[in-house]
Amino acid sequence: MTGSIAVVGAGTILSGDWQSPIIKDADTVITRDGIITAVGRRQDLLAEIDASSHVVDAKGTTLAPGLIDSHCHVVIGDYTPRQKTVDFLASYVHGGITSVVSPGEIHAPGRPSTAIGVKALAIAAKECFDNFHPNGMTVHAGAVVLEPTLQEKDFADLQEAGVHLAKFGFGRYMDPADGVDQVRWAKEHGITVMCHSGGASIPGSKPITPKHLLLLAPHVCGHLNGGPTSLDEAGVDLIMDETDMALQLVQAGNLRSAVRIINRAADKGMFERVVIGSDTPTGTGVMPLGVMKTVAELSSLSDVDPALVWAAATGNNARVWDLPAGFIAPGRAADLVVLDAPWGSTRDDALGALSVGDIPGISAVITGGVVRTLRSRNTPQAARAAEVTPRIEHLEASGH
Known part of the structure; x- marks a missing residue:
């Protein structure tokens, strides 16, 4: 199965929808074959998480549409x-x-x-x-x-x-x-x-x-x-x-x-x-x-x-x-970004950092349900970084 990924442990999930920009009561997103299939709470999605080839733990940070x-x-x-x-x-x-x-x-x-x-x-x-x-x-x-x-x-x-x-x-x-x-x-x-x-x-x-x-x-x-x-x-x-x-x-x-x-x-x-x-x-x-x-x-x-x-x-x-991405919702393209306040910011999370003009640190980018990069080579270091299980060693070094 291509792009079988679960993103868990998000502290905040941005929806991409201006009418309801933050998804409440959710910390987990499931993707299959490049498509988001479920958004909800970890305890309600345990079977889908266990069936995923990779699990990305956002460590309490922000998950957003790319x-x-x-x-x-x-x-x-x-x-x-x-x-x-x-x-x-x-x-x-x-x-x-x-x-x-x-x-x-x-x-x-x-x-x-x-x-x-x-x-x-x-x-x-x-x-x-x-x-x-x-x-x-x-x-x-x-x-x-x-x-x-x-x-x-x-x-x-x-x-x-x-x-x-x-x-x-x-x-x-x-x-x-x-x-x-x-x-x-x-x-x-x-x-x-x-x-x-x-x-x-x-x-x-x-x-x-x-x-x-x-x-x-x-x-x-x-x-x-x-x-x-x-x-x-x-x-x-x-x-x-x-x-x-x-x-x-x-x-x-x-x-x-x-x-x-x-x-x-x-x-x-x-x-x-x-x-x-x-x-x-x-x-x-x-x-x-x-x-x-x-x-x-x-x-x-x-x-x-x-x-x-x-x-x-x-x-x-x-x-x-009329694009397939842009939202975190079932049926949309699994293009996702995990981000947090950068090291040294006066704020504690990505939205807080943005509110004072800081560039958040990106710790994972997923496109088409595939992890493309972990630590971004262009943003500052995220204060809290996502972790992937099993490890994707070739992405763990900065600059890949």
Whole structure:
């Protein structure tokens, strides 16, 4: 049986669901074949624990759904042409990121703009990452970059090939308003459309204003807090109040704007629309702790509880993009992170550490129901570390 794991002894279990972010009266999660099969109390799940090939003892620490980076610039393979770095995705797993969503393979050298080339790139990226999981990560790739050369039939072709992601903002449009047809056709063919917002990010992109966003009506307002330059406050408020777009906050954006947006979303009852990503690797660089750092910043600087912020980086992302992970619940993907306050923190657990802006220490990452790493090579040392029985010796040393 693949991925036959029981995680026991959790002091706190985060659900990933913003409406009920902490699972009460539970300390154990059972996984089978990469899927969570039970969540409950240890004494009620003894038979399932005994039947597991490995038992991960969380030692009273926090068990959480793996982080989902909803804005990660993959291309093909675990390599970023933008920063010329290899194995960056494998390293992101050590930062608690177990899934990423591509906002378009825009960093591909010589990226095509013809309809056939645009489709080929998206389909190739999707199919490659369907078969390739760096350090066990799930990569939702193959986001078609919308170009004026694309016609309605092209979106039917993409849908048939299983492409379900699109990005607007890097095509060769004289005016972003000219992309209305492509956005509409993508949506009609079941493709989730993310749109650039704010100032230009790289050569070839253009500023996209609130007026453009209202006209284009994508599903997701990409990096509403800036990628890296944010819209002004009036424009942000317009998007929040007059649309139902997902409101993406990223590490590579404007922190002041992100704090204001998440506070306002919570105050106005629209927290379910807040999603978190890193928007790396870009000029900000390769950041294995990019999503964790955003969670810590928003947990400590905003008025929002850390468990809710974690949900914005997990379950909210899963709902917007219809992903299998993001929640600790039966039937969801067994992508889990065990974490605690780091050595030297003034707080006693992971949520407390996040509330004061400390990066928690990760002591185990599980993806697809398989233990991928124990002591993280990127976070500080966890004050209390998970233990696995039987031992997985090749993971016990730091840096693996």
